Amino acid sequence: MSTHVIGSLSLIVWLPIIFGVAVLLIGRDGRERVARWLALVGSVLSALVVIPVWIQFDVKQSEFQFVEFIPWIETFNINYHLGIDGISLVLILLNALTTVFVVVAGWEVITKKVSHYFASFLILSGMINGVFCSLDAMLFYVFFEATLIPMFLIIGIWGGPNRVYAAIKFFLYTLAGSLLTLVALIYLYRTTGGSFAISDFYTVSIPQSAQVLIFLALFAAFAVKIPMWPVHTWLPDAHVEAPTGGSVVLAAVMLKLGGYGFLRLSLPIVPDAARELAPFVIALSLIAIVYIGFVALVQRDMKKLIAYSSISHMGFVTLGIFIFNAEGMQGAVIQMVSHGFISAALFLCVGVLYDRMHSREISDYGGVVNSMPMFAALFLVFAMANAGLPGTSGFVGEFLVIMGAMASNFWFAFAAAMTLILGAAYTLWMYKRVVFGECGSEQIRGLKDVNAREFAMLFVLALIVIGMGLYPKPFTDVIDVSVASVLELASVIKN
Amino acid sequence: MDFQLLDLYTLLPEIFLLVGVSGILLLDLFLSKEQRGITYGLSLVVLIVTSVLPWFFYDADPKVIMSGLVVSDLLGAALKSTVCVLVAVGLVYSKSYLLSRGLHRGEYFSLTLFATLGMMVMISSNHFLSLYLGLELLSLSLYAMVALQRDSGRSSEAAIKYFVLGAIASGMLLYGMSMIYGGTGHLNIEAIVSSVLSGQSDSNLLRLGVVFVIVGIGFKLGAVPFHMWIPDVYHGSPTSVTLLIGTAPKVAAFAFVLRLLAEALGHPSLHQDWSQMLTVLAVGSLVIGNVVAIAQTNFKRMLAYSTIAHMGFLLVGFMTGSINGYSASLFYILTYVLMALGGFGVILILSRDGFESEELSDLKGLSQTNPWCAFLLMIILFSMAGIPPTVGFWSKLFVIQSIIDLGYVGLAVTAVMTSLIGAFYYLRVVKIMYFDASDSSSINTTKYSPGMAVFAINGLLLLGLGLFPGWLLSLCESLIESSVRTF
Numbered sequence: 014m015s016t017h018v019i020g021s022l023s024l025i026v027w028l029p030i031i032f033g034v035a036v037l038l039i040g041r042d043g044r045e046r047v048a049r050w051l052a053l054v055g056s057v058l059s060a061l062v063v064i065p066v067w068i069q070f071d072v073k074q075s076e077f078q079f080v081e082f083i084p085w086i087e088t089f090n091i092n093y094h095l096g097i098d099g100i101s102l103v104l105i106l107l108n109a110l111t112t113v114f115v116v117v118a119g120w121e122v123i124t125k126k127v128s129h130y131f132a133s134f135l136i137l138s139g140m141i142n143g144v145f146c147s148l149d150a151m152l153f154y155v156f157f158e159a160t161l162i163p164m165f166l167i168i169g170i171w172g173g174p175n176r177v178y179a180a181i182k183f184f185l186y187t188l189a190g191s192l193l194t195l196v197a198l199i200y201l202y203r204t205t206g207g208s209f210a211i212s213d214f215y216t217v218s219i220p221q222s223a224q225v226l227i228f229l230a231l232f233a234a235f236a237v238k239i240p241m242w243p244v245h246t247w248l249p250d251a252h253v254e255a256p257t258g259g260s261v262v263l264a265a266v267m268l269k270l271g272g273y274g275f276l277r278l279s280l281p282i283v284p285d286a287a288r289e290l291a292p293f294v295i296a297l298s299l300i301a302i303v304y305i306g307f308v309a310l311v312q313r314d315m316k317k318l319i320a321y322s323s324i325s326h327m328g329f330v331t332l333g334i335f336i337f338n339a340e341g342m343q344g345a346v347i348q349m350v351s352h353g354f355i356s357a358a359l360f361l362c363v364g365v366l367y368d369r370m371h372s373r374e375i376s377d378y379g380g381v382v383n384s385m386p387m388f389a390a391l392f393l394v395f396a397m398a399n400a401g402l403p404g405t406s407g408f409v410g411e412f413l414v415i416m417g418a419m420a421s422n423f424w425f426a427f428a429a430a431m432t433l434i435l436g437a438a439y440t441l442w443m444y445k446r447v448v449f450g451e452c453g454s455e456q457i458r459g460l461k462d463v464n465a466r467e468f469a470m471l472f473v474l475a476l477i478v479i480g481m482g483l484y485p486k487p488f489t490d491v492i493d494v495s496v497a498s499v500l501e502l503a504s505v506i507k508n
Numbered sequence: 509m510d511f512q513l514l515d516l517y518t519l520l521p522e523i524f525l526l527v528g529v530s531g532i533l534l535l536d537l538f539l540s541k542e543q544r545g546i547t548y549g550l551s552l553v554v555l556i557v558t559s560v561l562p563w564f565f566y567d568a569d570p571k572v573i574m575s576g577l578v579v580s581d582l583l584g585a586a587l588k589s590t591v592c593v594l595v596a597v598g599l600v601y602s603k604s605y606l607l608s609r610g611l612h613r614g615e616y617f618s619l620t621l622f623a624t625l626g627m628m629v630m631i632s633s634n635h636f637l638s639l640y641l642g643l644e645l646l647s648l649s650l651y652a653m654v655a656l657q658r659d660s661g662r663s664s665e666a667a668i669k670y671f672v673l674g675a676i677a678s679g680m681l682l683y684g685m686s687m688i689y690g691g692t693g694h695l696n697i698e699a700i701v702s703s704v705l706s707g708q709s710d711s712n713l714l715r716l717g718v719v720f721v722i723v724g725i726g727f728k729l730g731a732v733p734f735h736m737w738i739p740d741v742y743h744g745s746p747t748s749v750t751l752l753i754g755t756a757p758k759v760a761a762f763a764f765v766l767r768l769l770a771e772a773l774g775h776p777s778l779h780q781d782w783s784q785m786l787t788v789l790a791v792g793s794l795v796i797g798n799v800v801a802i803a804q805t806n807f808k809r810m811l812a813y814s815t816i817a818h819m820g821f822l823l824v825g826f827m828t829g830s831i832n833g834y835s836a837s838l839f840y841i842l843t844y845v846l847m848a849l850g851g852f853g854v855i856l857i858l859s860r861d862g863f864e865s866e867e868l869s870d871l872k873g874l875s876q877t878n879p880w881c882a883f884l885l886m887i888i889l890f891s892m893a894g895i896p897p898t899v900g901f902w903s904k905l906f907v908i909q910s911i912i913d914l915g916y917v918g919l920a921v922t923a924v925m926t927s928l929i930g931a932f933y934y935l936r937v938v939k940i941m942y943f944d945a946s947d948s949s950s951i952n953t954t955k956y957s958p959g960m961a962v963f964a965i966n967g968l969l970l971l972g973l974g975l976f977p978g979w980l981l982s983l984c985e986s987l988i989e990s991s992v993r994t995f
Binding site for chain 1: 875890895896897901902905906908909912913917920921924925927928931932935936938939942943976977978981982985
């Protein structure tokens with residue numbers, strides 16, 4: 014394990030933040046063009062710096078790679094300690110790409126405080142990368158919490174009519190969850206005898222009763238973030254009110270922070286409690302998968318429907334993680350990445366429609382295919398992927414999770430497989446009502462098809478979704494060893 | 509411990525300040541209204557020189573001088589310097605406010621300087637007498653300053669409340685001190701300590717004395733249930749005076765509590781008594797301060813309740829009675845006064861002739877009219893709420909860490925949960941600035957002024973300290989370790 018002082022990971026974390034600050038400083042009023050281009054350059058560069066890391070990443074190594082270590086607050090042994098494994102790497106890639114899509118999606122649409130908008134997303138992107146890279150619990154927490162500020166502003170400033178309520182609800186819900194985590198982390202610091210290094214947390218032995226409390230404290234943060242039933246209620250509000258870019262980042266990346274937290278912290282640090290409470294988490298996941306699937310079925314608002322579909326799909330992730338086998342966990346990680354791309358694409362599609370019609374109500378649409386054939390085709394790809402059609406990325410993750418669940422318990426698999434039906438039902442029914450049929454109104458007849466910018470971003474996303482579905486090996490290779498090592502840590506008896 | 513002429517060198521900062529303020533007082537008599545700027549300038553110069561002086565005349569190991577009245581140590585030097593800088597920065601913030609309110613008068617500045625002198629005496633006292641003298645010099649100056657706007661009814665009401673409750677608090681404190689004197693036979697901190705250690709003191713009397721001392725401290729800090737004066741005084745005083753009351757005296761009060769509780773009454777047998785009392789005060793302050801702040805529509809009143817909550821957090825760190833806890837509290841108070849400075853400072857910056865800008869609704873749409881100012885205030889508010897990467901997060905973290913070290917997990921959970929409640933009303937201000945459209949354009953939108961420059965440094969400092977809190981923390985730790993004589 015080689016230790017760099019400052020290396021590629023710092024670049025991945027700080028480059029977007031530096032560009033964000035630059036956009037903020039340079040792109041004052043009246044210089045929107047400069048702000049846009051600078052943001053695009055920043056997001057593309059931030060995505061490009063991930064490539065060398067992806068190439069140099071050694072897929073056979075179970076240790077953390079690209080480690081950087083600088084003492085930060087020496088009194089409490091808090092360090093700027095970065096490093097990644099395969100799970101972090103795929104999520105960083107997801108985040109970097111999503112940021113580019115968000116910048117492109119907001120290009121002409123955002124007219125109010127343009128530089129602030131792009132700067133918020135770039136800074137947010139850097140912070141999220143920071144969460145995925147942190148190997149120090151306090152650094153993790155700082156990044157994890159700091160992401161709330163830009164997202165709060167994004168929802169609150171550029172959101173819909175009820176944005177204030179949604180922004181504050183989002184902030185307080187997630188803050189409430191994570192404050193208990195803070196107490197748990199300090200408790201762990203004391204147990205290890207003065208270290209915040211996550212790897213030290215892995216090896217310290219903790220009595221069972223304390224493990225359960227720590228697990229619940231961590232669970233509070235990550236379950237709210239994912240979000241799991243019954244603490245999911247902030248998500249539909251936040252999604253409906255957020256601007257398109259906000260919804261995309263929220264669904265594609267921020268929800269993954271929760272899943273990542275389970276894999277990085279909960280399972281390895283308190284494995285006994287995790288195993289003991291797994292039935293409870295599985296039960297919540299299955300409720301999310303089935304019940305929220307039904308809830309999605311009856312939504313009238315497209316964004317709300319996708320939000321509920323996200324919760325249902327994230328139920329797969331928690332299910333996969335907590336059945337404790339390789340297929341399940343691998344499926345969970347793949348599902349996180351694939352859901353990231355699919356939900357991003359679906360929100361972008363809704364954004365394309367909303368920019369033209371200024372409505373998200375399904376009933377306001379109908380027959381869009383007549384005026385926007387190209388859009389309808391792309392939208393169909395994502396709708397099918399969301400329903401888990403084989404050949405799309407949505408299938409790979411769900412299939413692996415169901416396979417893992419089958420190995421654990423037939424009825425888990427049975428309940429989980431219900432989503433394939435429900436997912437197809439709510440997604441395709443929405444698609445049918447929005448796209449097919451006669452043109453609902455004159456306005457729809459006059460709609461313009463996607464322009465080059467919109468086509469480019471949706472087309473790239475479609476390529477990714479189909480590519481990942483047909484040939485998921487690059488992704489599974491990268492996460493294979495890491496998943497195995499998380500599972501190994503999760504099977505240790507520590508109490 | 510006889511008097512030596514050399515001891516006067518150690519007191520040079522105080523002596524310089526006293527000479528300076530007397531000179532300013534006399535000079536001011538001969539200045540016309542237009543020349544009042546000279547008084548202002550001289551006061552700033554005196555404060556800045558006084559802030560530098562302690563660094564030349566302190567003893568690395570605590571040294572008691574002036575027949576045991578004064579202690580010279582590193583902590584004292586650092587806090588005295590801090591207090592002077594805070595008061596000076598407060599004056600810069602207040603300049604235009606004072607001019608437009610007719611408060612730009614000689615009395616204002618000399619009272620400010622006398623209050624500073626009082627704080628400095630408190631900070632380095634080693635004797636109940638000097639402790640009390642310093643406190644009274646500070647309080648009397650502040651009473652007069654609150655009442656300085658004499659034709660304002662609200663101001664006079666606040667002054668009377670402040671005076672009456674302050675006098676009761678001082679009485680309580682004196683009563684407690686007299687009991688401690690009765691129990692130990694001494695007023696000198698070291699003599700009290702040795703008397704307690706030798707077991708010759710009357711422990712019941714001592715304990716009763718501690719109760720009254722705690723009541724006095726509770727009043728002065730504004731901890732629940734002795735907090736009722738805080739909102740009225742903060743609200744009623746001219747904002748520049750609120751800024752003064754809300755910042756530097758908190759640092760002095762910290763030193764006061766440290767000298768009284770940690771040094772004089774820090775013996776484990778007494779600590780277990782006062783730590784329980786402080787816990788009750790702390791939890792009460794955290795809950796009441798944060799919950800009631802939600803109901804406020806006036807920014808100054810909201811900040812007043814937020815002060816109560818912050819004092820609760822300070823006491824949480826203090827009740828540990830450990831070096832870690834004291835350094836966490838010191839870190840907390842130093843960063844808190846920076847936030848309070850900015851919080852009240854922004855009201856001064858945004859006010860103009862005949863318009864106070866102290867209602868929350870006055871901040872509507874600030875992000876459009878003055879984006880830079882809104883951004884800085886947002887940093888301050890997130891810092892108060894304790895959201896990383898601002899320094900407020902670290903100050904809360906260190907306090908919580910110090911109590912979890914001693915096993916008070918329940919108290920830690922209470923503290924973080926109340927700060928969740930607190931986050932709501934800070935967020936609401938951010939919401940008003942960023943999400944609401946501006947309706948009235950009565951706020952001052954001057955973008956370049958000395959106040960604005962100081963505000964920018966102030967806000968960015970909170971962010972900078974949030975990114976690099978390590979040095980300040982180790983500084984606090986070494987200050988406490990080198991100066992506090994614990995058991």
